[in-house]
Amino acid sequence: MSLHSVRVRFAPSPTGPLHLGGIRTALYNYLFAKKHGGTFVLRIEDTDRKRFVENSESYILEALKWCQIEPDEGVGYGGSYSPYFQSKRGDIYHMYINKLLKRGYAYYAFDTNQDIDKKRKEYNHRGLTFSYNSRIRMKLNNSLTMTKEQLHDKLRSCSYVIRFKIEPGEKLKMHDIIRGNIIVNTDHLDDKILLKSDGGATYHLANTIDDYLMKITHVIRGEEWLPSMSLHVLLYRALGWTPPNFAHLPLILKNNGKGKISKRNTNSLNSPIYPIQWEIPKTKIILPGYRELGYFPEAFVNMLALLGWNPGGEREIFSLQELINLFSLEKITKSGVYFDIKKANWFNKKYLNEKKKEIFAFLSKKIKTHSISCKTDYLWKVIHLTMNRIHFIHEIWEHSFYFFISPSSYExxxxxxxxxxxxxxxxxxxxxxxxxxxxxxxxxxxxxxxxxxxxxxxxxxxxxxxxxxxxxxxxxxxxxxxxxxxxxxxxxxxxxxxxxxx
Structure with a gap:
């Protein structure tokens, strides 16, 4: 596969704001595409409509724009593989699910939620874990255990899901660019649902089909999708397609060592996890973002790039173009990486040296609000004396106000x-x-x-x-x-x- 035809995708779900892990995934896809003269595609994976959160799409677009890692193609940018919303590609998924059914790689399952719960409790009572797989599927309510006539009657009268049929007894060999060779015994895999009872495709089916049809060459995504890699590879094989190259990124961990950073534990974190602020639609509560807190996009992206990847050496400050030139998937670490807000602040401080004009403009505006006028030379002198004390432009007043106004109170x-x-x-x-x-x-x-x-x-x-x-x-x-x-x-x-x- 020629690297000149590289096509990668960032495929977030519209279930709320992007956090550090999501935006880093986008960044690594962007860097890899640009390094190889390829295409960076934005796709919205909105198969789960129940979890849809309004304004998520516009948030994703704005966050990518602020980080200066805009897509070449996809939602908001157009392209020849539209639509780029999975919710609008249902007919495509149904066409391919029918192929899987005809080839014997998928089957109808009529088990209700109550049936599954009952089986799960039975297994738990015996100290076992229930899994809908090759060992049990012939004892359950699905098309594998029915005649054609019975199936025909069931399809007319009952709701169903469509499951992928995993063949047991194979040691599936796969390769991950970051983690190397991986072998999975198919005996340990369950028959995942491909089509839900409402007729909607699951992530697994939609993702595999879309990656193939959109000619995605490299799937660069978070470690949480590593357990799904075997299913996706088997789906590719069942459809007669060559899988893309896979690279699963390490988790970003909380600095206290207690688990990964995620949207679910926002309240327990003492630092922001969103690139730009997010307003919760129902409550109107605003969760802070790096942009609004005064971080420079260049500093934020520089910090994020080194959160799991390093080109080697002691150097830490890189422009976006330098990151593109140096980036490689092989130098991404396998193990989780700890996020430290102090390091983010350090990066921002380093970029302040290039922002003296912005500091001057901010301070000029600030003294005008106090009806103060002073000479340009005086302002520059104050800036040079105090800027080594600040990490953000907005902090300059806090550290220099006494050069312009007499204190109104005392410690x-x-x-x-x-x-x-x-x-x-x-x-x-x-x-x-x-x-x-x-x-x-x-x-x-x-x-x-x-x-x-x-x-x-x-x-x-x-x-x-x-x-x-x-x-x-x-x-x-x-x-x-x-x-x-x-x-x-x-x-x-x-x-x-x-x-x-x-």
Whole structure:
């Protein structure tokens, strides 16, 4: 098979938002397609209409667009293999299910849910696990145990499902690009349902047929589908088709080691799992996404790419084009990978260095809301002094506000401790020293205050006066940027606040 004809698909179900595992699957499909000059197809696998959640489709399209990994073909993009919704391909599935029935690879099963439950309880009572397979199917209510006349009557009067007929006694040999050779004994497989009682195809049937008809060459999907690989391979064989290449991606695990990341455990996680925010249709509750929290799509994708794959070496920062150039399925790990939000933040911080203009624009807009005007050079100076303290653009104000506005309040715990006459005296004496300085520079200020008693406490008082909290960059640099008049004005303001308190 020529790699130049590579066709891969991302086939999510419209049952809610994409989480980290889903968007990583899309990313790996995208990277593989682009690496080999192939086609990345988006297909919506909506065979289970009961689990359909409104707005899922538009969410999927928007998430892929934000991540800059848009499909070449499929839902929202068109193509020559439409429709790309499984719910609209029912006639196609029925045509192929009839072929399987005629060839003896499938059969009708009329067992009701109550029948199956009864059998399951019988087996549980005997300490066994019930499985609808070659060992028991001849004792159940299906077309394999009926005459043609009986079957004809049943089809007219009873609802049914269609099951795939697994032939026992075979050691099925398969190959996974990531996991290597796999052997499955067909004795351990059950006869999965291909067509549901409502006439709708199951994922297994629809997925296999669609992959073949859409000429998918590589099926790159999550590890949770690995147990289904044998059924899909047998379906391909039964229909006389050559299976695609399979690659099953490792699970993304919670950092505490307690299971995989999934939509079901959103409430127990202390970090977002969605690329963009999701509004739950019924409750209107908004679940946060990386986009809205201030992450750059480039940083998010870079982080996600290395969550299970590594090109080798120590380097971690890659552009999307570099990821494409380096990507290979063979370098994906087999074992589950742990997701750490701190690492995601680290990636975002690395990309901040390329976003100085965006930081400038954000800070400019922020100071306008406070009716402040200042020179461009002053803004750039503040940005360069504070940007190493932030991971996100929106954090710049939190770390630089004191360069533009005097604090409106003071850190309560420390302020309450210093509310006495001795503090006022210390501040007044320090203020005189500042006032008498000719060259008000950080170098001169630092030199002057090296010889003062209680230097550490004076530095804290200064920081409280000019910042309002005991955080911020070097206090002497803050003084120099603010200038002598503003620095003294803020110290006087603190003195007055202490006087009012005592």
């Amino acid at each position: 309560a715990n420390f302020f309450n401790k210093i509310c006495h006459e001795n503090t006022i005296l210390q501040l007044k004496n320090a203020k005189i020293l500042l006032y008498n300085m000719n060259q008000f520079t950080s170098v001169n200020l630092r030199f002057l205050f090296q010889t003062i008693k209680n230097k550490h406490q004076i530095m804290q008082l200064f920081r409280l006066a000019v910042v309002g909290i005991l955080k911020g960059i070097d206090i002497f640099i803050i003084f120099e940027i603010l200038g002598k008049e503003e620095s003294i004005r803020r110290i006087e303001k603190l003195i007055n606040q202490i006087k009012e308190k005592i």
